[in-house]
Amino acid sequence: MKVIHLTDLHLTGSRDQKLFDVNPYDNLDFVCDEIMRIKSITDIELIIISGDISNDGDIDSYKYFFKKMESLNTPYIAILGNHDLKDNFDIVLKEEKTENLITSREYNNKNWYITSVDTVVEGEDYGFISEDNLAELERTIIANNNVNIAVFTHHHAIPVDTPIVDSCMLNNASALLELCEKYKVKFIGSGHAHTPRVWHYHDMTACVAPAVVFQWLSGTDTVKISKGFGFNIIDFSENISITSCIY
Numbered sequence: 001m002k003v004i005h006l007t008d009l010h011l012t013g014s015r016d017q018k019l020f021d022v023n024p025y026d027n028l029d030f031v032c033d034e035i036m037r038i039k040s041i042t043d044i045e046l047i048i049i050s051g052d053i054s055n056d057g058d059i060d061s062y063k064y065f066f067k068k069m070e071s072l073n074t075p076y077i078a079i080l081g082n083h084d085l086k087d088n089f090d091i092v093l094k095e096e097k098t099e100n101l102i103t104s105r106e107y108n109n110k111n112w113y114i115t116s117v118d119t120v121v122e123g124e125d126y127g128f129i130s131e132d133n134l135a136e137l138e139r140t141i142i143a144n145n146n147v148n149i150a151v152f153t154h155h156h157a158i159p160v161d162t163p164i165v166d167s168c169m170l171n172n173a174s175a176l177l178e179l180c181e182k183y184k185v186k187f188i189g190s191g192h193a194h195t196p197r198v199w200h201y202h203d204m205t206a207c208v209a210p211a212v213v214f215q216w217l218s219g220t221d222t223v224k225i226s227k228g229f230g231f232n233i234i235d236f237s238e239n240i241s242i243t244s245c246i247y
Helices: 024-039 059-071 086-095 131-143 173-182
Strands: 002-006 046-050 076-079 112-116 148-152 187-190 197-201 204-208 230-235 241-246
Touching: 002 024, 024 059, 024 230, 046 112, 046 187, 059 076, 059 086, 076 112, 112 131, 131 148, 131 173, 173 187, 187 230
Parallel strands: 002 046, 046 076, 112 148, 148 187, 187 204
Antiparallel strands: 002 230, 197 204, 230 241
16 A cells, blocks of 8 residues: 655645745645656545644635645545644645545455544644543554554654754653553654655654645754755555655
8 A cells, every 4th residue: 555645745825925935835735746646656545634734724825735735536535734723724624525535534445444643732843642632542553453453643752953943843742652561552654844855753653744835954953944845745555655756
């Protein structure tokens, strides 16, 4: 099963508004064209977007997001990030025709179960998983322990050594990692860091996908970006493989 992992689109309030001289809409358009090209040469079963769809929660940015995702004609899961506004996302969700969106934010096939957990703390950049959400994740993992399990979040659980984002990562990361290790979860995927990274953590693979909008300059503790944007293709085979497509 091949999955495309997008993260941190940061769509602005208008098509012409840029972030650090980057147009998020142009990047998303390019990425969607690339996904269509990739789909023409290999099977893509699912697309996962792990948060910060919008930069400021603007309703028009969510309308554009759904338009682009539906054009890919592939099932997709959309997770919200700290820049998103759930109320506005839900307003647009009710208005738009979303035939391919998986509203349960979980996906099953014969070998894998993919789920997500909310890490957003309203009004904060850092992430935290509530006790209730951790308990629900544990129940979900137990109920699907007959197959391999992948968990997606917005906030990263392992430092990427870029202080500007490690200062606002998942605050109770140890709780998530311990839970996943206890139940032999195979994969944890996230965004937020704008710093692509892959770890082999005990028996798990953990991965931060490159941001669609821009990457932070590796190791920076101030606002400095590097060139390049992209996404990951994850092959959930017996031996997980990850291809980072960076442009």
